[in-house]
Amino acid sequence: MISIDAYLTAVHRGLGGMDPGVRKDILLELRSHLTDSVGANGGNVGAAIQALGDPESVARRYRELYGYSSSYRLLFTAIAGIVGAFTVPVLFFGEAGIFPFFVSAFFLSIEFIFLIWVSTAAGNRAGLLAGVTAAVGRLAGFGVAVAVNRDTFLITPDGLAAFLLVSLLLIFVGWIPGKAKKAWGRPPPEL
Amino acid sequence: MVPGIHATRMAEISQEWTAELKKGSVQLCLLALLAKEQKYGFQILKELRDLSAGFFDLKEGTLYPALRRLEERGFVDSHWVEPEKGIPRKYYRITDRGRRALSEAIEVWNRMAAGTRRVLEEAR
Numbered sequence: 001m002i003s004i005d006a007y008l009t010a011v012h013r014g015l016g017g018m019d020p021g022v023r024k025d026i027l028l029e030l031r032s033h034l035t036d037s038v039g040a041n042g043g044n045v046g047a048a049i050q051a052l053g054d055p056e057s058v059a060r061r062y063r064e065l066y067g068y069s070s071s072y073r074l075l076f077t078a079i080a081g082i083v084g085a086f087t088v089p090v091l092f093f094g095e096a097g098i099f100p101f102f103v104s105a106f107f108l109s110i111e112f113i114f115l116i117w118v119s120t121a122a123g124n125r126a127g128l129l130a131g132v133t134a135a136v137g138r139l140a141g142f143g144v145a146v147a148v149n150r151d152t153f154l155i156t157p158d159g160l161a162a163f164l165l166v167s168l169l170l171i172f173v174g175w176i177p178g179k180a181k182k183a184w185g186r187p188p189p190e191l
Numbered sequence: 192m193v194p195g196i197h198a199t200r201m202a203e204i205s206q207e208w209t210a211e212l213k214k215g216s217v218q219l220c221l222l223a224l225l226a227k228e229q230k231y232g233f234q235i236l237k238e239l240r241d242l243s244a245g246f247f248d249l250k251e252g253t254l255y256p257a258l259r260r261l262e263e264r265g266f267v268d269s270h271w272v273e274p275e276k277g278i279p280r281k282y283y284r285i286t287d288r289g290r291r292a293l294s295e296a297i298e299v300w301n302r303m304a305a306g307t308r309r310v311l312e313e314a315r
Binding site for chain 2: 026030032037057058061064065
């Protein structure tokens with residue numbers, strides 16, 4: 001039989017990434033509830049825990065309400081911006097070499113996957129912010145690439161259009177999945 | 192099985208429909224329960240179950256997020272009370288904004304109930 005402490009540890013784990021103060025308050029409240037519940041049911045800890053629900057579901061409901069803390073959202077934004085800088089396609093680097101292009105394609109794939117995750121896990125606003133930062137990071141990376149290869153850099157109109165289109169796409173990929181999840185998720189009706 | 196309708200399980204209507212009815216009205220009930228005095232979670236759960244004759248037999252893990260949702264919207268606020276003897280409890284109390292929301296929601300509820308009753312009279 002699971003103890004109250006073990007149950008609360010599992011809930012705490014499920015609340016990872018949330019504001020520490022809120023997590024502490026939630027766990028105190030659940031402990032208070034379980035103490036009341038055990039007192040009312042004649043000391044049956046297992047029944048009190050079962051009535052509260054499995055720790056993953058309990059934690060998920062709080063997560064849906066509070067989401068990730070602002071420091072985590074800031075971290076997601078920073079990662080998106082940094083990865084974005086490495087998504088700049090550089091066909092020729094110095095003398096020659098197409099390798100950096102594949103590197104950028106790799107980072108671009110990582111960036112898309114990351115933005116979809118941020119958007120669905122942390123919400124469309126966090127996703128949008130991460131997407132915009134990714135695009136800004138990409139533009140910054142582009143600026144650095146131009147500055148470093150000033151003499152040899154060649155920009156074609158098609159290449160520039162594709163670059164800007166992909167940059168714009170990053171913003172949409174950050175925003176759309178979270179928005180779709182919200183629209184299709186059917187949250188409980190509120191007053 | 193939808194919590195709260197164990198004893199009166201209906202054969203023909205879907206459980207989802209009953210669940211939707213509950214979801215739509217549980218926040219109203221929570222505010223109503225807090226209208227007169229502040230209460231803590233376990234107390235709210237018990238009163239909700241008893242007063243509704245078991246209809247609102249909420250899964251306990253859903254109550255606290257529902258209360259916190261009301262708090263996020265400014266309809267209730269909360270504070271911890273640590274008695275000299277016994278366990279600390281978090282009490283919820285309705286705010287002025289919550290009272291206004293409750294009053295409006297009761298008005299809507301009454302209009303819906305009256306309208307529905309009139310329509311249902313046609314089935315007699």
